Amino acid sequence: MGQYILRRVLTAIPTLFFISFVIFALLALSPGDPTANLPPSLPMEIKLRVREALGMNQPMPVRYVRWLQQFMVNEPLNALEKATGIRIGDSENRLRITSWTARGKPVIDLIIERLPQTLWVVGLAYVIAVLIAVPLGVFSAYKQNSLFDQIASVIAVIGFSLPTFFTGVLVIQFFAVRLGWFPTLYNTTLRVTDWGTFIEQLRQMAMPVFVLAFFQIATISRFARSSVIENLRMDYVRTARAKGLTEKAVVTRHVVRNSLIPVVTLVALGIPGIFGGAIVTEQIFAVNGIGQLLILSIQSNDLPVVQTVLVIFSVLVIVFNLIADILYGILDPRIRYS
Amino acid sequence: MSITADSASTSIRLALADKRKHRTLWGDAWVQFRRNRVAVYGLLLLLLIILAILLGPYIYRVDPRAINILESSAPPSASHPFGTDDLGRDILARCLYGGRISLAVGLVSMAIAMTFGAVIGLLAGYVARLDNPLMRFTDMMLTLPQIPLLLVAMSLFRDPMRMRFGLEMGAFIMVVSVIGLFGWMPTARMVRGLVLSLKQKEFIEAATNIGVRSGGIMVRHILPNTFGIIIVASTLSVASGILTESTLSFLGLGFPPDVPTWGSLLYENRNYMIKAPWMVLFPGLLISLTILSINIIGDGLRDALDPRQRQ
Numbered sequence: 001m002g003q004y005i006l007r008r009v010l011t012a013i014p015t016l017f018f019i020s021f022v023i024f025a026l027l028a029l030s031p032g033d034p035t036a037n038l039p040p041s042l043p044m045e046i047k048l049r050v051r052e053a054l055g056m057n058q059p060m061p062v063r064y065v066r067w068l069q070q071f072m073v074n075e076p077l078n079a080l081e082k083a084t085g086i087r088i089g090d091s092e093n094r095l096r097i098t099s100w101t102a103r104g105k106p107v108i109d110l111i112i113e114r115l116p117q118t119l120w121v122v123g124l125a126y127v128i129a130v131l132i133a134v135p136l137g138v139f140s141a142y143k144q145n146s147l148f149d150q151i152a153s154v155i156a157v158i159g160f161s162l163p164t165f166f167t168g169v170l171v172i173q174f175f176a177v178r179l180g181w182f183p184t185l186y187n188t189t190l191r192v193t194d195w196g197t198f199i200e201q202l203r204q205m206a207m208p209v210f211v212l213a214f215f216q217i218a219t220i221s222r223f224a225r226s227s228v229i230e231n232l233r234m235d236y237v238r239t240a241r242a243k244g245l246t247e248k249a250v251v252t253r254h255v256v257r258n259s260l261i262p263v264v265t266l267v268a269l270g271i272p273g274i275f276g277g278a279i280v281t282e283q284i285f286a287v288n289g290i291g292q293l294l295i296l297s298i299q300s301n302d303l304p305v306v307q308t309v310l311v312i313f314s315v316l317v318i319v320f321n322l323i324a325d326i327l328y329g330i331l332d333p334r335i336r337y338s
Numbered sequence: 339m340s341i342t343a344d345s346a347s348t349s350i351r352l353a354l355a356d357k358r359k360h361r362t363l364w365g366d367a368w369v370q371f372r373r374n375r376v377a378v379y380g381l382l383l384l385l386l387i388i389l390a391i392l393l394g395p396y397i398y399r400v401d402p403r404a405i406n407i408l409e410s411s412a413p414p415s416a417s418h419p420f421g422t423d424d425l426g427r428d429i430l431a432r433c434l435y436g437g438r439i440s441l442a443v444g445l446v447s448m449a450i451a452m453t454f455g456a457v458i459g460l461l462a463g464y465v466a467r468l469d470n471p472l473m474r475f476t477d478m479m480l481t482l483p484q485i486p487l488l489l490v491a492m493s494l495f496r497d498p499m500r501m502r503f504g505l506e507m508g509a510f511i512m513v514v515s516v517i518g519l520f521g522w523m524p525t526a527r528m529v530r531g532l533v534l535s536l537k538q539k540e541f542i543e544a545a546t547n548i549g550v551r552s553g554g555i556m557v558r559h560i561l562p563n564t565f566g567i568i569i570v571a572s573t574l575s576v577a578s579g580i581l582t583e584s585t586l587s588f589l590g591l592g593f594p595p596d597v598p599t600w601g602s603l604l605y606e607n608r609n610y611m612i613k614a615p616w617m618v619l620f621p622g623l624l625i626s627l628t629i630l631s632i633n634i635i636g637d638g639l640r641d642a643l644d645p646r647q648r649q
Contacts, residue, residue, distance in 0.1 A: 015481055022482070029494065157637070161630035163581055165588045165604060166622035173615050184612060276485040280585060284608075294486055295589060298493045306490055313483035321481065 001329065008325045012318050019314045020071075021064060027303050028060045070097045071311065075108050097304050107308045110293060118289030122278045125209040129216035130267055136217070137224025137263075138256055144229060152221065159218030164277065168211050168284035175207060182206050186287045208285045212278065216270070223266050227259040234258075261331045268324035272316040370642035377638025384631040387624070391437035402431040402598055411614050421616040423607055433621055436598035440580050440625070443514055443599070447579035450518025452525060452572045456564065459529025464537065464556050473530065480523050485585065491516050492591040509593045517582050525571045529564050536560050566643040570636055577632040584625050600625045 075097065097107045140149045176184040183204050231237065232255055240250045279291030286292075290309060297305035371377055406426035414421040420429035462472040492512065500508035536542065537560070545555050580600075586592035587601025588608070595606040600621045607617035 015478060018478060019481055023487075026487075026490070026494070157633060158630060161577070161633050162626045163584060163622075163629070165585065166626050169604075169611055169615070169618050169622055172611065173619075177612055177615075272483065276483050279485060279489075280588065283589060294489070298489055298591070310483060310486055310490065313486050314481060317481050317483055 004329050005326055008322055008329075012322050016315065016318055019318070020068070020311050023307060023310045023314065024064045024067065025060065027307050028063070067097065067307070071308065079108070097308055107305050110305060111290060111309065111312070114288055114290050114293050117287055118275065118278060118282070118291065121205055121208050121281070121287055121289065122212065122274050124205065125212035126216060126271065126274055128209065129213040129220060132213070133217040133220035134224050134260070134263065137221035138228050138251075138259075140221065141225040141228035141232065141259075142251060144232075149225075153225075156218040156222045159214050160222065162215075164211050164215055164280050165284060167214060168207075168281060171207050171211055172284070186285050208281050208287060211284075212274065212281050215277070216274065219270070220263070220266065224259070224263050227262050228255060231255050231259040261328065264331060265324045265328050268320050268327060271320050272313065275313060275316060367639075367642045371638055374638045374641060377634055377642075380631040380634030380638065383627060384635060387437070387628055387631070388441070391434055391441060394434040395431070398430060398434065400428045400431040402427065402435040404428070411610065411617075413614070414616055420620045421614070423617050424610060424614075429603075429617060429620055432598040432603055433600070433624055436600050436603055436621065437624060437628075439510070439593065439597065439599040440583060440601070441628075443510070443517070443583040444576040444579040446514040447517040447521065447583075448572050448575040450514060451521035451575050451579075452568060454519070454522035455525025455571070456529055456561075456568055458522065459526040460533055460556060460561060460564070462526065463530040463533025464552075464560065469530075472526075476523050476526050479520070482520075484520055485582075488516055488520060488582065488586060489589060489591050492586055496591070505594060506597050509597060513583055513586065513592055514579075517579050521575060521578065521582075525568065525575070528567050528571060532564050532567060533560055536563055570640045570643065573632060573636040573639060577629045577636070580625065580632075581629055 098105065136152060140152045143149050172184055175181050181203075186204050186208070237250060237255060240254050241247075245254075275290065278289065279294065281287070282289045282291040283295060294306065294309045296302075297309070404427060406422070408426065409418070409422050410424050410426040411422065418428050418430065420433060422428055423432075458472055458476065462469045462476075496509065496512055499512045502508060503511055542555060542559060545559050550558070583592055583599065584601030584604065587599055588604045590605055592605075593599045593602045595602050603621040604618050607614075607621075610617045
């Protein structure tokens with residue numbers, strides 16, 4: 001097992017470097033310029049000095065290595081320093097990745113400001129989706145072709161086909177405008193301090209969470225259903241029945257446990273994807289999360305922010321791929337030895 | 339298109355053709371598909387939408403770009419069945435016109451994705467030497483965060499493309515190539531898997547023994563046998579192309595607002611979502627119905643082309 005994990009980790013590292021380089025090279029091609037937002041009356045000489053201070057006059061590979069050092073060494077050290085309160089090295093002069101527009105604020109600080117909103121909305125939606133989708137898929141498969149299964153399948157196809165920007169509009173129109181149950185827009189200044197503001201927070205999260213969860217339920221339950229159906233046809237199920245196990249034991253102990261192996265992988269692989277998918281939801285409901293930060297930085301040509309957010313997204317993909325591989329290896333020993 | 343599974347048995351089949359009604363793989367699939375009532379409804383719905391988009395502008399002769407401030411933000415009525423937007427432009431006319439672009443994006447991006455997917459999958463599956471590098475490359479492409487990277491690519495290269503090919507054409511080329519180049523990976527993996535198992539089959543052995551060269555085996559015997567999964571994948575790929583285009587446009591990074599596509603109609607009217615819901619409801623509904631019908635057809639095709647499901 002240890003060897004299996006080690007092999008997976010070792011293949012993940014070059015992937016990470018490759019992806020971060022691709023993203024860096026792509027952005028280096030762009031015409032974006034950190035001095036574009038400065039007043040036009042500023043003399044050319046000062047603009048050139050600004051570019052020099054940001055290291056823009058150096059060739060691309062040099063900038064990549066510099067950025068890599070800032071992202072992989074300087075920022076983690078800073079975070080460690082903040083968390084422990086111990087001064088590590090020359091922390092004042094350590095270069096950080098700074099935004100071009102938000103008055104030179106470090107990019108990591110911008111991301112940390114917005115992370116909780118995304119994690120709350122996206123995370124809650126995903127947890128709810130998994131909790132509903134897995135039992136739904138298992139039950140649908142067990143009662144294959146029953147009325148319940150047919151209704152669940154139709155709803156799943158619909159949920160899978162409706163884009164979140166359309167369900168979002170429908171939900172706002174119905175629940176917020178017609179019924180007035182929830183606020184139409186996300187109040188980004190709300191601080192949860194007591195019971196009242198907590199309820200308020202729940203109410204404004206309800207619609208984005210619902211929209212995201214609906215889509216995920218459709219995807220995961222379809223997958224769980226087909227996996228259970230495949231397993232129900234297996235010989236070991238007949239054996240389990242033949243040796244006189246109760247129906248409940250056959251389904252829960254044998255079929256479900258075996259058929260959830262690929263589902264666990266799908267759930268782990270889906271986590272980075274929902275951060276990307278949440279961009280649309282954050283935009284509709286005006287949630288000030290990471291997705292919104294990415295859109296705003298693209299619009300204002302703030303390349304350091306775009307770059308860092310993209311690389312963080314890729315790191316998430318690689319990490320969760322790794323987790324999925326390892327989980328698969330733990331759950332299904334056949335994978336480890338092949 | 340009549341493709342026989344293996345040419346070795348063609349001569350036997352020809353001898354029998356006079357006595358029996360001629361049956362083809364695709365004829366069988368069609369019979370199977372017709373039995374699936376939901377899939378047939380999906381097909382009818384899609385045909386209806388396509389017909390409306392293609393013929394609609396000749397029957398409903400309202401200029402999608404005609405501005406009429408006097409009738410701005412009018413709710414649906416007899417003269418404007420889908421209502422009007424803030425500049426008084428007719429939403430139905432804009433939806434019909436925009437549908438052509440959205441559908442064209444879906445089809446062209448599918449063609450790009452399928453070409454890459456089929457070629458890479460075929461090479462990786464058939465040529466052992468290329469398998470590892472090509473699949474590594476596919477895995478790496480799958481690790482890239484799709485939607486965020488699409489957004490960045492659009493914002494970086496949109497303006498140069500517009501300068502070179504004009505407003506509408508530049509955006510079109512950009513959108514389809516970006517969606518196509520990020521969409522071939524699942525197809526490549528599926529095709530490779532199938533080719534690996536086909537390579538072990540007896541008819542390939544027979545073809546090798548009678549002296550068919552490997553290029554011929556690849557193109558004449560293996561490729562036609564992958565058409566089933568490629569057709570299913572391409573159906574679903576059209577749906578995801580339309581969806582991705584509308585997502586990009588909805589975020590303001592697809593087609594510019596003055597080119598009406600279903601996605602850009604949502605983007606330009608998003609601020610009227612609460613006061614004038616019809617402005618976003620109808621384009622959104624059209625996107626959803628199109629994607630829904632294509633997905634249903636894709637599911638039906640998958641069942642119809644799967645020989646294990648035949649009775």
